[in-house]
Amino acid sequence: MDQRRQARVRLRQLPDQQRAAWLDIAEEEFRAFGLERASLNRILTRAALSKGQAYYYFADKGELYRAVIERAISELAGLINASPIQPESVADYWQQTATLFGHVTEVLKQNDRLAELGRGIYREAAAQAAIADLLDALHTQFERLIETGQQIGAIRSDLPLTLLTEMAFAAAREADRWFALNAQTLHPQDARAINHRVFSLFAAMLAPSDGGDASAQASKPYKE
Amino acid sequence: MDQRRQARVRLRQLPDQQRAAWLDIAEEEFRAFGLERASLNRILTRAALSKGQAYYYFADKGELYRAVIERAISELAGLINASPIQPESVADYWQQTATLFGHVTEVLKQNDRLAELGRGIYREAAAQAAIADLLDALHTQFERLIETGQQIGAIRSDLPLTLLTEMAFAAAREADRWFALNAQTLHPQDARAINHRVFSLFAAMLAPSDGGDASAQASKPYKE
DNA sequence: ACATATTTAGACCGGCGGTCTAAATATGTC
DNA sequence: GACATATTTAGACCGCCGGTCTAAATATGT
Numbered sequence: 001m002d003q004r005r006q007a008r009v010r011l012r013q014l015p016d017q018q019r020a021a022w023l024d025i026a027e028e029e030f031r032a033f034g035l036e037r038a039s040l041n042r043i044l045t046r047a048a049l050s051k052g053q054a055y056y057y058f059a060d061k062g063e064l065y066r067a068v069i070e071r072a073i074s075e076l077a078g079l080i081n082a083s084p085i086q087p088e089s090v091a092d093y094w095q096q097t098a099t100l101f102g103h104v105t106e107v108l109k110q111n112d113r114l115a116e117l118g119r120g121i122y123r124e125a126a127a128q129a130a131i132a133d134l135l136d137a138l139h140t141q142f143e144r145l146i147e148t149g150q151q152i153g154a155i156r157s158d159l160p161l162t163l164l165t166e167m168a169f170a171a172a173r174e175a176d177r178w179f180a181l182n183a184q185t186l187h188p189q190d191a192r193a194i195n196h197r198v199f200s201l202f203a204a205m206l207a208p209s210d211g212g213d214a215s216a217q218a219s220k221p222y223k224e
Numbered sequence: 225m226d227q228r229r230q231a232r233v234r235l236r237q238l239p240d241q242q243r244a245a246w247l248d249i250a251e252e253e254f255r256a257f258g259l260e261r262a263s264l265n266r267i268l269t270r271a272a273l274s275k276g277q278a279y280y281y282f283a284d285k286g287e288l289y290r291a292v293i294e295r296a297i298s299e300l301a302g303l304i305n306a307s308p309i310q311p312e313s314v315a316d317y318w319q320q321t322a323t324l325f326g327h328v329t330e331v332l333k334q335n336d337r338l339a340e341l342g343r344g345i346y347r348e349a350a351a352q353a354a355i356a357d358l359l360d361a362l363h364t365q366f367e368r369l370i371e372t373g374q375q376i377g378a379i380r381s382d383l384p385l386t387l388l389t390e391m392a393f394a395a396a397r398e399a400d401r402w403f404a405l406n407a408q409t410l411h412p413q414d415a416r417a418i419n420h421r422v423f424s425l426f427a428a429m430l431a432p433s434d435g436g437d438a439s440a441q442a443s444k445p446y447k448e
Numbered sequence: 449a450c451a452t453a454t455t456t457a458g459a460c461c462g463g464c465g466g467t468c469t470a471a472a473t474a475t476g477t478c
Numbered sequence: 479g480a481c482a483t484a485t486t487t488a489g490a491c492c493g494c495c496g497g498t499c500t501a502a503a504t505a506t507g508t
Contacts, residue, residue, distance in 0.1 A: 194383060194384070276500095
């Protein structure tokens with residue numbers, strides 16, 4: 001475990017240019033093949049790195065992947081620069097959330113590189129394991145957003161926060177995947193309409209249940 | 225491609241007992257490691273199969289995986305023996321659907337083997353590719369269920385069927401994953417309550433939008 | 449008994465991620 | 479400049495991987 005920290009420190013202390021050059025090449029490979037199917041040897045050859053050099057700066061393949069994703073997340077954060085939303089009403093919550101997601105969607109639509117890298121993460125359990133800490137931070141942010149919605153009454157509180165978050169997140173990823181797959185065959189206006197309806201779907205699934213529909217029942221808040 | 229068919233035929237013509245013995249061992253490995261991280265060599269050693277033998281009956285590792293999953297699906301189908309639902313009203317649709325899913329949930333809860341095998345499929349893109357045809361059939365069934373709901377007016381028709389299906393399916397998998405992870409720490413009554421509320425969430429996300437909430441708008445049916 | 453077709457054994461291949469040792473290079477000290 | 483020490487680099491090597499291939503063994507038909 002100390003090996004890991006040492007290697008990370010060494011990488012951080014490297015001249016920016018060199019580190020960037022290495023990560024660029026690694027990123028290209030990971031983007032094309034994901035974590036497991038990417039060839040470390042191929043990366044090293046392309047980057048003109050010896051094995052000894054590589055393992056001096058990266059504890060293993062997963063750490064190299066982590067470095068690539070960490071950089072990508074920084075870049076994305078810079079493009080988005082999201083501040084925590086501060087809704088004053090339920091309508092306001094949905095308004096601000098829609099704006100936030102619209103922003104993210106827009107940025108990723110104009111940045112295939114980051115979008116593809118992001119999708120890759122959720123295609124492999126190993127990738128998620130390799131960047132568990134980064135993922136944790138992201139999911140926490142997502143949870144906080146949901147939590148804020150619960151506090152203001154925009155979001156149902158009768159299900160465990162983690163469950164609600166993960167279901168919504170999974171559905172969001174699938175929607176993203178669908179758009180990535182079908183974007184070309186869609187007219188821009190259709191795409192916009194569908195996007196809007198997908199958002200309404202999220203609002204519907206996350207809204208407090210009013211006990212009015214065929215299968216709902218009175219819902220007490222869920223407590224751990 | 226002909227190689228593939230030949231090998232499949234040979235496998236089918238094998239004595240049931242022998243084929244079952246092989247698949248049992250392979251299944252154990254796949255269940256523990258998934259497709260990519262499973263070791264074919266390890267399976268062959270454990271099953272006392274030579275390389276030549278193996279590749280005489282399986283075109284490749286993926287085909288062996290496919291054979292395992294195909295058998296598991298047959299077994300599951302036998303345990304569930306679902307007939308297409310025939311709802312007479314919206315309430316009836318949700319009623320029958322709830323019953324169907326309750327049935328599936330119950331079967332999988334009492335059959336960790338099949339449940340884990342199923343989860344493994346969605347953890348690896350390679351696994352999904354290896355059994356693409358089987359998966360197609362399953363997703364088609366799922367789509368038909370949604371489609372029936374649309375026809376009777378229980379399910380929104382303002383989004384492409386595939387998108388709606390995939391989002392719902394993804395959310396369902398995530399819910400399953402959450403339950404698998406948290407089942408032990410949950411009181412049975414809580415589990416039942418949550419299960420019920422999750423179902424209400426699905427009903428809410430799939431129900432036709434009435435244009436009444438904060439972010440929805442009038443929705444025209446989506447046509448390809 | 450013999451020819452033919454099916455089935456099995458396992459050596460072998462290139463490539464993988466990762467380890468290890470020795471050489472090269474930088475750094476500090478007199 | 480010389481020398482000792484610490485950092486950095488090179489690349490041979492390891493065990494294992496999925497997959498190929500050839501030759502031997504075995505079954506089948508006549």
